[in-house]
Amino acid sequence: xxxVLVLIVGAGPAGLATAACLSQLSIPYVIVERENCxxxxxxxxxxxxxxxxxxxxxxxxxxxxxxxxxxxxxxxxTFIKYLDDYIECFQIQPRYLTVVESSTYDIxxxxxxxxxxxxxxxxxxxxxxxxxxxASGENSAxxxxxxxxxxxxxxxxxxxxxxxxxxxxSGRNVLVVGSGNSGMEIAYDLAxxxxxxxxxxxxxxxVMTKEIIRLGMTLVRRLPMKMVDGLVVMxxxxxxxxxxxxxxxxxxxxxxxxxxxNGRSAVIDVGTIDLIKKGNIKxxxxxxxxKGKTIEFQVGNEGSFDAIVFATGYKSTANMWLKNxxxxxxxxxxxxxxxxxxxxxETMLYCAGFARRGxxxxxxxxxxxxxxxxxxxxxxxx
Numbered sequence: 001x002x003x004v005l006v007l008i009v010g011a012g013p014a015g016l017a018t019a020a021c022l023s024q025l026s027i028p029y030v031i032v033e034r035e036n037c038x039x040x041x042x043x044x045x046x047x048x049x050x051x052x053x054x055x056x057x058x059x060x061x062x063x064x065x066x067x068x069x070x071x072x073x074x075x076x077x078t079f080i081k082y083l084d085d086y087i088e089c090f091q092i093q094p095r096y097l098t099v100v101e102s103s104t105y106d107i108x109x110x111x112x113x114x115x116x117x118x119x120x121x122x123x124x125x126x127x128x129x130x131x132x133x134x135a136s137g138e139n140s141a142x143x144x145x146x147x148x149x150x151x152x153x154x155x156x157x158x159x160x161x162x163x164x165x166x167x168x169x170s171g172r173n174v175l176v177v178g179s180g181n182s183g184m185e186i187a188y189d190l191a192x193x194x195x196x197x198x199x200x201x202x203x204x205x206x207v208m209t210k211e212i213i214r215l216g217m218t219l220v221r222r223l224p225m226k227m228v229d230g231l232v233v234m235x236x237x238x239x240x241x242x243x244x245x246x247x248x249x250x251x252x253x254x255x256x257x258x259x260x261x262n263g264r265s266a267v268i269d270v271g272t273i274d275l276i277k278k279g280n281i282k283x284x285x286x287x288x289x290x291k292g293k294t295i296e297f298q299v300g301n302e303g304s305f306d307a308i309v310f311a312t313g314y315k316s317t318a319n320m321w322l323k324n325x326x327x328x329x330x331x332x333x334x335x336x337x338x339x340x341x342x343x344x345x346e347t348m349l350y351c352a353g354f355a356r357r358g359x360x361x362x363x364x365x366x367x368x369x370x371x372x373x374x375x376x377x378x379x380x381x382x
Contacts, residue, residue, distance in 0.1 A: 004030045006373060007114055007129035009103075011038040011094035014353025014362045015135035016083065017061045020090040021370035024063055027377070030127070032098040032116060039083050041139055042076065045161035049189055050076040052359075053181055053268040055214045059359040062366055064089055073210060098125065103132060105324040105347045112348070131373050134322060134351040138334060139314035147177075149290030153308065160186060160311040166193030172306040174198070175295060177287070179205050179248075181267055183311030188272040190309075191280045198282040198303065204251040206258070206266035207243065207273060208236050213255075213266060220256050229254020240269075246276050247283035260339075263356025316354070325349055343368055348376065 006022060008015045011033035022029045037043055052059050052074045056066050059074065064086055070078060086092075097119040104113050114127040142159040150157065160182050166189040176187045179201040191197040208216075216232040233254055243250070251258060255266040275281045285298035296302045316333030318325070328345030329335060335342035335354050343365045344350055350369045355361035 001126045001128060002030075003128045004028070005129070005377075006030070006131040006133060007032070007112065007127050008133040008135050008352075009100050009114075010135035010137060010140075010353075011092075011096075012041060012135065012137050012353065013039060013061060013083065013359060014137055014365065015094075015133070016086060016090075016092055017362050017366035018133050018135055018352045018369055019092045020064070020086065021062050021366045022373065023090050023092075025370055025374045027370065027373060030129075031092065031094045032100060033094045033096050034099045036096050038087060038092075038094055039080065041137075041161075042080055042083070046076055047160070047163050047182075047186060047189065048076070048165045049185070052079060053210065053213075053265075054217070054358060054360075055210070058217055060363065061086055061359065062363050096120075100321045103322050103324075105349070107347075110348075131348045131350070131376070133369060134318050134325070134329075134349070135353055136316070136318055137353045138316045138356065140317045141315050142310075143313050143315045144310045145177075145312055147287050147290060152292065153290050153295075154292050155305055156307040158307070158309055160309055161314075163309055163311075166190040166195055169307060170194040172196065173304060174307045174309065175200065175284070175303075175305045176309045176311055178311035178313070179203075179267065180311065180313065181265065182313075183309075184267050184272045185270050186309055186311055187281050188270050188275060191275050192271075197275075197280070198284050198305075199276075200284050200287060200297075201247055202286045204249040206233070206236065206250060206255040207240055207248065207269050208232065208255065208266045209239060210268050212236055212239070213268060216256060225256050225260065226254065229256050232256075240273055243273070247285070248273075248276075259357075265358075318351075340364070344372060348373075 006029035008018055008029055008031040011031055015031055019031050055072050056070055056074055099117045101117055102115045106113055112129040112132040116125045118125055142161050144159055163186055169190055170193050173196045174190050176183050176199045187197050187199045212232050212235050216228050220228045258264045288298055289296045293304045294302055295305055318329055318333040328349050339355050342355055352365040353362045
């Protein structure tokens with residue numbers, strides 16, 4: 001049994017940011033991570049050509065800026081180096097290969113009882129924590145939707161977390177399912193490496209350039225959201241034209257309203273739209289059936305494919321181990337309360353990195369959590 005003041009579960013950017021904010025306030029903590037490294041999603045499950053889609057001023061973690069020579073749009077390798085420097089700067093020492101199996105709240109004694117498995121030593125560790133921070137994130141398990149006949153597909157089927165580069169798919173027929181930033185960029189990468197690429201676009205999506213989004217994010221701090229939405233949509237229409245003829249519909253609500261209401265991000269175009277217009281990437285509707293390598297789509301099209309890449313996002317697994325967290329998280333392991341009040345539960349329970357607002361949202365969560373814990377500690381001792 002180990003008595004700790006604050007236990008942080010997860011050493012991704014959210015857990016690291018929370019640890020840094022606590023250390024700035026001289027609050028002791030323990031941080032555990034189920035994988036053998038920090039930020040495993042970034043190190044192991046992101047494709048090679050990835051760059052942060054937002055400008056660096058919106059992507060800093062608390063208390064540490066990027067070096068002056070960092071490019072505006074940060075490559076994956078540069079961001080991982082930043083995380084390594086961040087860990088060193090704040091002397092964060094995650095306990096790796098430590099899997100939390102259950103956590104329950106003792107109402108009488110007012111502490112969290114957390115059972116974890118140390119994979120390295122094949123032992124069980126019991127933590128007694130006054131404060132518990134869920135930083136395992138909304139991206140802790142891959143999400144592949146139910147598709148009729150997928151089990152009969154005779155080609156290769158992978159989630160985007162296993163995709164690295166299109167170089168191995170040259171000359172093959174590949175279908176990308178999912179039209180968020182990952183799906184659109186993977187489709188571009190595949191086509192650029194000579195794959196015969198198609199993409200399933202099932203729902204309306206805002207397509208923007210990184211410059212338009214950067215301008216919008218700057219303006220939305222000073223102007224009404226509706227006005228900024230109108231401006232950026234007008235600029236995007238001028239840049240891309242009417243995309244409905246290519247099977248891409250624009251949502252009725254503006255990109256910042258959508259982001260604010262349900263966390264859905266606009267797609268930052270990396271060149272995909274140009275390849276769609278040229279016919280190098282074909283847009284398909286929803287899959288209706290798979291038989292062997294033949295895939296049928298909603299509007300009656302069909303094609304033969306060697307591979308499917310599911311860029312269909314991730315889901316939270318917090319509910320698998322967190323008990324007594326019903327006031328904070330819903331049945332899908334996501335916050336019950338709306339942003340910006342999503343991060344705090346009633347029993348010294350917090351969540352970091354669940355706001356669907358990227359690294360800026362993570363920074364906000366980490367500061368709020370650390371300040372609230374400090375306030376609670378002072379109240380107890382006072």
